[in-house]
Amino acid sequence: MTKNIHDFLTPPARGLQTDGPNMSIVLSSRVRLARNFEEFPFPEHASEAQREAVLEKALETVQSVPQMAGSFSCAMSDLDGLDKNILMERHLISREHAAKSSGSGLVVGKGEHLCVLINEEDHLRMQALCPGLQLMAAWKAVDELDTALESKAKYAFDSKLGYLTACATNLGTGIRVSAMLHLPGMALRDSISQTIQAVGKLGLAVRGLYGEGSEALGNIFQISNQRTLGETEREIIEKLNKVLAQIIEQEKNARALLLEKKPKSLCNQIGRAYGILSNAYTIASKEALNLLSLIRLGIDLEFFPESYRTTVDELFVLTQPAHLRRNYNEKLTPEERDAIRADMLRERLQNLERPVPKLPKEIDSSRERPGQTD
Amino acid sequence: MTKNIHDFLTPPARGLQTDGPNMSIVLSSRVRLARNFEEFPFPEHASEAQREAVLEKALETVQSVPQMAGSFSCAMSDLDGLDKNILMERHLISREHAAKSSGSGLVVGKGEHLCVLINEEDHLRMQALCPGLQLMAAWKAVDELDTALESKAKYAFDSKLGYLTACATNLGTGIRVSAMLHLPGMALRDSISQTIQAVGKLGLAVRGLYGEGSEALGNIFQISNQRTLGETEREIIEKLNKVLAQIIEQEKNARALLLEKKPKSLCNQIGRAYGILSNAYTIASKEALNLLSLIRLGIDLEFFPESYRTTVDELFVLTQPAHLRRNYNEKLTPEERDAIRADMLRERLQNLERPVPKLPKEIDSSRERPGQTD
Numbered sequence: 001m002t003k004n005i006h007d008f009l010t011p012p013a014r015g016l017q018t019d020g021p022n023m024s025i026v027l028s029s030r031v032r033l034a035r036n037f038e039e040f041p042f043p044e045h046a047s048e049a050q051r052e053a054v055l056e057k058a059l060e061t062v063q064s065v066p067q068m069a070g071s072f073s074c075a076m077s078d079l080d081g082l083d084k085n086i087l088m089e090r091h092l093i094s095r096e097h098a099a100k101s102s103g104s105g106l107v108v109g110k111g112e113h114l115c116v117l118i119n120e121e122d123h124l125r126m127q128a129l130c131p132g133l134q135l136m137a138a139w140k141a142v143d144e145l146d147t148a149l150e151s152k153a154k155y156a157f158d159s160k161l162g163y164l165t166a167c168a169t170n171l172g173t174g175i176r177v178s179a180m181l182h183l184p185g186m187a188l189r190d191s192i193s194q195t196i197q198a199v200g201k202l203g204l205a206v207r208g209l210y211g212e213g214s215e216a217l218g219n220i221f222q223i224s225n226q227r228t229l230g231e232t233e234r235e236i237i238e239k240l241n242k243v244l245a246q247i248i249e250q251e252k253n254a255r256a257l258l259l260e261k262k263p264k265s266l267c268n269q270i271g272r273a274y275g276i277l278s279n280a281y282t283i284a285s286k287e288a289l290n291l292l293s294l295i296r297l298g299i300d301l302e303f304f305p306e307s308y309r310t311t312v313d314e315l316f317v318l319t320q321p322a323h324l325r326r327n328y329n330e331k332l333t334p335e336e337r338d339a340i341r342a343d344m345l346r347e348r349l350q351n352l353e354r355p356v357p358k359l360p361k362e363i364d365s366s367r368e369r370p371g372q373t374d
Numbered sequence: 375m376t377k378n379i380h381d382f383l384t385p386p387a388r389g390l391q392t393d394g395p396n397m398s399i400v401l402s403s404r405v406r407l408a409r410n411f412e413e414f415p416f417p418e419h420a421s422e423a424q425r426e427a428v429l430e431k432a433l434e435t436v437q438s439v440p441q442m443a444g445s446f447s448c449a450m451s452d453l454d455g456l457d458k459n460i461l462m463e464r465h466l467i468s469r470e471h472a473a474k475s476s477g478s479g480l481v482v483g484k485g486e487h488l489c490v491l492i493n494e495e496d497h498l499r500m501q502a503l504c505p506g507l508q509l510m511a512a513w514k515a516v517d518e519l520d521t522a523l524e525s526k527a528k529y530a531f532d533s534k535l536g537y538l539t540a541c542a543t544n545l546g547t548g549i550r551v552s553a554m555l556h557l558p559g560m561a562l563r564d565s566i567s568q569t570i571q572a573v574g575k576l577g578l579a580v581r582g583l584y585g586e587g588s589e590a591l592g593n594i595f596q597i598s599n600q601r602t603l604g605e606t607e608r609e610i611i612e613k614l615n616k617v618l619a620q621i622i623e624q625e626k627n628a629r630a631l632l633l634e635k636k637p638k639s640l641c642n643q644i645g646r647a648y649g650i651l652s653n654a655y656t657i658a659s660k661e662a663l664n665l666l667s668l669i670r671l672g673i674d675l676e677f678f679p680e681s682y683r684t685t686v687d688e689l690f691v692l693t694q695p696a697h698l699r700r701n702y703n704e705k706l707t708p709e710e711r712d713a714i715r716a717d718m719l720r721e722r723l724q725n726l727e728r729p730v731p732k733l734p735k736e737i738d739s740s741r742e743r744p745g746q747t748d
Contacts, residue, residue, distance in 0.1 A: 264713055268655035271720075275653030281642035339638055346645075354728065 005083050006326060008072040008108065009090065024300040025248050026133035027180040027220065030091075031142045031237075034165045034174035035124040035149070036156040042166040043103075043119045051103030051119055057153070058118040062107045065148035067141075070110040077101045082330055085322030091129065091180075096120055114145055121166045122174075124149070133244060135177055135237045143233070162229065169226070175233050177240050178224030181247060184297040185254030187219040188269065195250060196221075202243060203227055218289035218316065223247070255301065270298040278349035282338040288319045288345065311348050319344060379457050380700060382446040382482065383464065398674040399622050400507035401554040401594065404465075405516045405611075408539045408548035409498040409523070410530040416540040417477075417493045425477030425493055431527070432492040436481045439522035441515075444484040451475045456704055459696030465503065465554075470494055488519055495540045496548075498523070507618060509551055509611045517607070536603065543600070549607050551614050552598030555621060558671040559628030561593040562643065569624060570595075576617060577601055592663035592690065597621070629675065644672040652723035656712045662693045662719065685722050693718060 040046060040054050059073055076084075076097070084098040092108060097120040105118040117125040126149075128141035156164040162172035170176070186192045196206045205224050208216040223244065225236050258266045273294035277283070283291075295312050298304045317323060319341045325332050328340050414420060414428050429449065436442050450471070453461075458472040466482060471494040479492040491499040500523075502515035530538040536546035544550070560566045570580045579598050582590040597618065599610050632640045647668035651657070657665075669686050672678045691697060693715045699706050702714050 264656055264709075268716070271653040271655050272650050275649030275651075276646050277649075279645040279649030281645050282638055283642075335638075342642070350728070354724070 005072060005074065005079065005087070005108075009086065009112065022133040022248060023131065025182055025251050026244065027131070027182055028091075029130045029133055029135045029138045030127055030176075030178045030180070031135065031138040032125060032127040032176045032178075033142055033146050033163075034122040034170040034176075035126070035146065035163060036165065037123050038154040038156045040123065043121065043123065044166060046103075046119075048103055054123050055103055055105045055118050058116070058124060059105055059107065061149055061152050062116050062118075062124075064152065065145065067114060067145045067148055068107060068109050068116075071107050071114075073107045074105060075102065076104040076106065079106075082322055082325055086326055089317065089320040089322050093117060094120060094125075097125075114141060116145075122170070133179065133241075133248075135179065135241055135244075139177070139233060139237055165228075170228050172229035173231070173233050173236065175228055175236055176224055177237050178222050179240070179244055181221045181223060181244075181251075182219060182293065182296060183221055183247070183251050183254075184219040184293050185251050185258060187216075187293075188258055188266070189254045191250070191254060192216075192221075195247060199223060199243060199247070202239075204240065204243060215286075217286055218293040220289075220293070255297070259301065266301075267303065270294050270301075270303055274298065274304070274349070277345045279346065280342045281346075282335070283342045283345065284338055285319065285321055285341065288341055289316065292316055292319070305353065308352055311352060315345060315348060379446060379448065379453065379461070379482075383460065383486065396507040396622060397505065399556055399625050400618065401505070401556055402465075403504045403507055403509045403512045404501055404550075404552045404554070405509060405512040406499060406501040406550045406552075407516055407520050407537075408496040408544040408550075409500070409520065409537060410539065411497050412528040412530045414497065417495065417497065418540060420477075420493075422477055428497050429477055429479045429492050432490070432498060433479055433481065435523055435526050436490050436492075436498075438526065439519065441488060441519045441522055442481060442483050442490070445481050445488075447481045448479060449476065450478040450480065453480075456696055456699055460700055463691065463694040463696050467491060468494060468499075471499075488515060490519075496544070507553065507615075507622075509553065509615055509618075513551070513607060513611055539602075544602050546603030547605070547607050547610065549602055549610055550598055551611050552596050553614070553618055555595045555597060555618075555625075556593060556667065556670060557595055557621070557625050557628075558593040558667050559625050559632060561590075561667075562632055562640070563628045565624070565628060566590075566595075569621060573597060573617060573621070576613075578614065578617060589660075591660055592667040594663075594667070629671070633675065640675075641677065644668050644675075644677055648672065648678070648723070651719045653720065654716045655720075656709070657716045657719065658712055659693065659695055659715065662715055663690065666690055666693070679727065682726055685726060689719060689722060 036042060037054060037057065040050055043051060043054070046054065055075065062068055063071065063073060079087075084093065087093040087106070087108075088095060088098050090112065092112060092115050093106065094117070097104065097106075097117050100119065103119055107116045107118070109115060113129060115127050115129070117127075126142055126145055128138040128145070130138045130141070158164055163174040165171050165174050183192060183195075186195060199206050203226050205222075205226050207222040207224070208220070223240070225240055227236070231239075273291040277288070277291050277295065292312055292315055295304065295308070296316075299306065299309050299312065318327065321337055324337050324340055324344070329336075332340065410416060411428060411431065414424055417425060417428070420428065433447055437445065437447060450458075458467065461467040461480070462469060462472050464486065466486060466489050467480065468491070471478065471480075471491050474493065477493055481490045481492070483489060487503060489501050489503070491501075500516055500519055502512040502519070504512045504515070532538055537548040539545050539548050557566060557569075560569060573580050577600050579596075579600050581596040581598070582594070597614070599614055601610070605613075647665040651662070651665050651669065666686055666689055669678065669682065670690075673680065673683050673686065692701065695711060698711050698714055698718070703710075706714065
């Protein structure tokens with residue numbers, strides 16, 4: 001077992017890797033299951049001793065299954081605030097779980113593909129995270145883990161209701177299926193709020209980069225199911241897949257329309273984003289994420305070479321506050337962080353070949369340009 | 375005589391050349407004299423025939439003196455709107471003179487050092503323009519021209535009042551002495567309005583880049599005398615020189631304070647200005663001037679190599695609307711102009727060596743930077 005969570009995690013975080021299907025729009029796919037041991041009360045109703053017992057049993061059980069070989073385990077009380085923020089920035093733990101200490105714990109699988117939270121709202125919250133659009137693959141991975149765990153421990157289960165959970169919204173399958181989407185095209189066309197409304201009407205939830213109640217920094221949105229009861233896991237996933245296919249289509253249309261109708265303005269926004277990121281000496285996290293989003297769009301549109309993608313996706317993770325503090329100095333003030341962030345962005349982006357933008361044809365032919373007379 | 379004003383003028387305009395004394399703060403020095411022929415009424419009170427007679431006489435006289443050998447002459451009616459705007463952008467004619475047509479004229483000396491406006495507010499408005507801070511040199515040049523002209527024509531002169539002028543504000547010496555100052559340090563420290571007030575109390579006027587009532591685009595300010603009566607030309611120039619010396623000192627202090635107190639923020643503003651100018655695909659004239667001003671400050675502070683200066687100073691001139699239209703296409707719409715301007719800025723700035731900013735020591739030592747752990 002690795003002693004230090006820092007040594008265990010390696011950039012880029014799986015949640016922002018880019019080698020998956022539909023990766024230009026879907027950053028990652030995630031399936032999470034909520035489970036509880038039959039013999040213990042739900043965490044909120046458990047005594048400290050009971051919570052400790054759940055933690056001990058869960059750690060033992062999770063570590064024993066082959067899916068979690070080579071994993072990292074710890075109690076939340078072993079982590080400091082910075083550790084927790086890093087895990088949040090990597091989408092491995094929820095904000096709620098970060099607030100827990102004694103009696104709660106964590107097991108992260110090798111490569112951050114699988115992760116189990118112990119004594120969050122439920123005894124077990126297990127998730128599988130895959131790059132790109134592959135909800136079924138994520139479901140298969142977490143289902144296998146779940147089956148392996150169920151062979152070793154008895155879950156709270158009702159033959160009519162299904163899996164019992166602390167909150168009724170998770171009752172039944174206990175499943176939450178979500179995808180992290182990068183939607184700069186719709187954001188630039190101001191058509192994102194319509195989509196959010198439409199998605200909401202289908203019983204799905206739309207959230208920002210850091211989950212519930214968070215802003216859509218970097219034009220990144222999470223879409224997930226709300227209902228867990230009365231449908232099978234497969235139906236829930238297929239339903240989300242259908243909606244995602246539509247959103248991917250809408251985003252592609254938005255990008256095509258921007259290229260067709262406002263190519264100059266699009267190039268301008270992307271070019272300025274690159275100019276600022278590669279030349280600023282201080283930059284806040286929010287601005288950095290929003291500008292990196294435009295660079296990522298620029299790569300998708302072949303405005304920048306494909307070789308930029310890895311760097312840009314790593315910068316999405318590494319420029320976040322906790323990651324910066326970890327990599328430089330835990331005691332950085334916000335001002336120092338903004339300066340270090342700018343230093344990192346300048347260095348990384350200026351190390352890349354200077355971009356020679358390949359403009360789409362529409363842009364060059366959209367205006368006359370007579371020869372220079374001078 | 376050159377047929378076309380376009381062929382006569384060459385970039386960069388003298389008013390923005392940079393090889394003069396104190397050139398980092400004083401862009402140019404100018405002395406202008408107002409004179410009228412004794413035998414004609416002032417332009418406003420003259421008949422068209424009288425104005426034509428003045429124009430003919432003035433052209434003949436001005437062309438005949440050795441100081442104006444190789445000059446370009448024309449009637450204002452020979453110039454179209456674009457010509458006039460270019461002359462304004464080069465600070466060779468006033469906005470008032472640009473509005474004139476038949477009966478008014480212009481003689482521009484070789485190299486744009488000397489210029490005589492005919493039938494503006496007075497029969498003759500002659501100016502000498504020198505790069506950097508050299509009011510005395512400008513005065514000497516225009517005084518020689520004036521003496522040469524006075525040997526060939528009789529001026530309206532009163533032994534008590536001095537030279538008679540159409541407007542009482544020019545009576546006496548008929549002199550206007552002005553300097554064009556680049557004050558980004560004071561602008562960034564928000565201390566410019568105090569200086570403007572103080573200068574106003576001394577009986578001097580402060581104007582923007584394009585003269586009376588214009589904005590201080592690019593942090594460029596014109597300071598000039600208001601009084602022309604009761605003091606000799608030399609006294610007026612010495613007084614302005616004293617005030618300019620103080621403003622230069624204040625600007626130097628402002629820059630030093632910025633470097634000392636807010637080095638990061640200063641680098642950040644200059645770096646971002648460079649990033650935007652060298653990567654935007656559309657940019658308005660005003661934004662371009664304001665960002666070029668920061669690049670110029672960056673050169674003065676050795677943030678950028680000295681080799682940038684010529685390019686940046688040329689861009690100050692060439693990115694202005696009339697110059698762009700002249701160099702590309704007279705029929706450019708404002709949107710097309712903003713795109714062409716951005717193209718020019720990108721091409722010119724990206725042709726320069728990529729800057730490796732030499733940061734002042736204070737900046738690097740202002741924060742701790744422990745080694746990267748990752």
